Amino acid sequence: MEPSAAPHDLLDLDDLLSDGERAWREHVRRFVAEHVTPYVADWFERAHLPRELIPELGRAGLLGAHLHGPGCTGRSAVEYGLAAAELEAADSGIRTIVSVQGSLAMTAIDRFGTDAQKEAWLPGMAAGELVGCFALTEPEAGSDPASMQTRAEPDGDGWVLHGAKRWIGLATVADVAVVWARTAEGIRGFLVPTATPGFTATPIEPKLGLRTSVQADVVLDAVRLPGDALLPGATGLRGPFTCLDEARYGIMWGAMGAARDAWTVARDHALARHQFGSLVAAFQLTQQKLVDAALELQKGMMIALRTGRLKDAGSLRPEQISVGKLNNVREAIDICRAARTVLGGNGMSAEHSPLRHATNLEAVRTYEGTDEIHTLILGRALTGIPAFTAGGAR
Numbered sequence: 001m002e003p004s005a006a007p008h009d010l011l012d013l014d015d016l017l018s019d020g021e022r023a024w025r026e027h028v029r030r031f032v033a034e035h036v037t038p039y040v041a042d043w044f045e046r047a048h049l050p051r052e053l054i055p056e057l058g059r060a061g062l063l064g065a066h067l068h069g070p071g072c073t074g075r076s077a078v079e080y081g082l083a084a085a086e087l088e089a090a091d092s093g094i095r096t097i098v099s100v101q102g103s104l105a106m107t108a109i110d111r112f113g114t115d116a117q118k119e120a121w122l123p124g125m126a127a128g129e130l131v132g133c134f135a136l137t138e139p140e141a142g143s144d145p146a147s148m149q150t151r152a153e154p155d156g157d158g159w160v161l162h163g164a165k166r167w168i169g170l171a172t173v174a175d176v177a178v179v180w181a182r183t184a185e186g187i188r189g190f191l192v193p194t195a196t197p198g199f200t201a202t203p204i205e206p207k208l209g210l211r212t213s214v215q216a217d218v219v220l221d222a223v224r225l226p227g228d229a230l231l232p233g234a235t236g237l238r239g240p241f242t243c244l245d246e247a248r249y250g251i252m253w254g255a256m257g258a259a260r261d262a263w264t265v266a267r268d269h270a271l272a273r274h275q276f277g278s279l280v281a282a283f284q285l286t287q288q289k290l291v292d293a294a295l296e297l298q299k300g301m302m303i304a305l306r307t308g309r310l311k312d313a314g315s316l317r318p319e320q321i322s323v324g325k326l327n328n329v330r331e332a333i334d335i336c337r338a339a340r341t342v343l344g345g346n347g348m349s350a351e352h353s354p355l356r357h358a359t360n361l362e363a364v365r366t367y368e369g370t371d372e373i374h375t376l377i378l379g380r381a382l383t384g385i386p387a388f389t390a391g392g393a394r
Contacts, residue, residue, distance in 0.1 A: 008264070009298070011298055011302075013298065013305065017305075024079050024083070025082040025083075025085075028083045031060045031062070035056050036053070036091070040091045040094065041353075043093075044211045047212075049093075057128050061075070062083055062087070062098055063101050063102050064122065064125060066103075066246075070122045070123050071127065073126070077308045078305065078311075080253075081253035081308045083098075084250040084253040085254060085257030085304075087254065088255065088257035089258060091212050092364050093210045093360060094212055094213070096169055100169040101125060103247040103250050104132075104133075104169075104246070105133060105174075106126070108189055109122060109178070109191070110122060112189060112239055113233065117191060117228075121176060130176065131170055131173050132175065133168050133201075135192075136180045138164060138166055142166075142167075145180070145187075149164075150181040152182070154184075157226065159224070160224050161179060161190065161198075162222060165218040166204075166217050167367070168201070169213060171201035171214070171216035171218050172214055173214065175194060175195075176191055176192065177192045177193075177199065178190070178191060179220065187237055188231070188234070189234055190225060190229045190231065191229050191231065198219075198223040198224070200221070202216055202217045202218075204216060208359060244369070249308075249311060251325055253304045254364070255364060256304060258332055259297055259336060259357070261353055262339035262340075263290070263335055263339055265352055265354055266338070266339035266340075266342035266343060266354065267290055267342075269343050270342055290342070292338070293338055293339065296331040296335055300327065300331055303324045304324055304328065307321065307324050319378055319381035322374040325369060326374040326378070329371075336354045373388075
């Protein structure tokens with residue numbers, strides 16, 4: 001067996017991928033090289049969401065790629081993960097666009113919507129002609145969505161929504177918002193066209209990370225909806241948590257993409273830069289940084305691939321997703337920070353990606369479940385005791 005062409009792939013993990021999976025990854029890698037990488041540093045510097053990129057993502061089959069609904073390509077979980085890694089190797093904000101659209105908004109419609117709702121929204125969203133957002137988090141309800149205050153009240157044959165949401169990705173460019181609200185029956189999901197009177201989205205600015213995406217405050221001021229705006233397939237937190245697990249799954253792959261890019265930049269620099277008469281790569285401390293990072297890359301990719309195989313087999317448990325989200329994002333941040341140190345002062349320049357990746361990953365570390373939340377999910381799985389309240393198990 002020939003060694004992997006990727007220098008960080010010490011265990012030849014590429015051999016665990018099928019020819020079709022490798023071909024799909026190369027398709028996404030070429031797309032990123034053409035449509036994203038040449039421009040992403042400028043987008044980040046200007047805090048610009050490239051709205052024009054979304055239809056291109058659709059044409060490449062990257063929006064809702066893992067879904068089987070109308071207009072969707074039905075890729076495997078592993079293929080979706082490989083795509084997330086390639087997108088985030090360019091920038092976390094770009095992968096976030098795909099995640100919000102596909103793993104959150106489109107998944108909610110695909111899993112919990114009626115056939116009519118799916119036909120109305122999914123083909124256009126898969127093509128990138130329509131944009132969706134996922135409105136769950138609130139100003140006072142972040143890690144604890146059960147405490148949300150947004151409410152939906154019956155109004156004849158329809159509904160009226162009141163409330164506020166915060167940190168809602170793509171909300172200012174979305175055509176439809178999947179809004180989760182409290183009802184007499186529990187928490188329910190609603191499809192809210194963003195042109196509906198009473199729906200307002202305001203960008204949160206300035207931001208220190210995810211500058212190629214957009215997050216917003218959303219106000220729902222007596223937003224009137226018809227009865228068929230309700231997503232009938234989910235009651236309670238099972239609905240939004242199902243979507244969050246889809247996003248968390250993509251994150252574990254995406255974070256390793258960012259880390260891989262930062263490691264590659266650091267290695268290339270170390271093999272080209274001379275100090276004290278030697279290549280930087282010849283110094284023992286530099287080699288230790290590269291080795292430690294490569295080992296964590298290998299571990300993270302093994303976690304992601306194993307998780308993907310379990311997902312494709314239909315046997316993945318929620319706590320297994322927490323393993324990947326917690327470990328891979330945490331380790332990716334450390335890899336990117338170490339890569340920045342290999343570049344020395346040059347690592348502070350926007351010309352180089354490691355510090356941009358590290359800054360983005362601080363946001364990724366926070367959304368779709370903080371380290372603390374995933375630690376407690378795993379703690380509950382290991383002990384059987386939920387410890388999510390301030391006073392511990394009760």
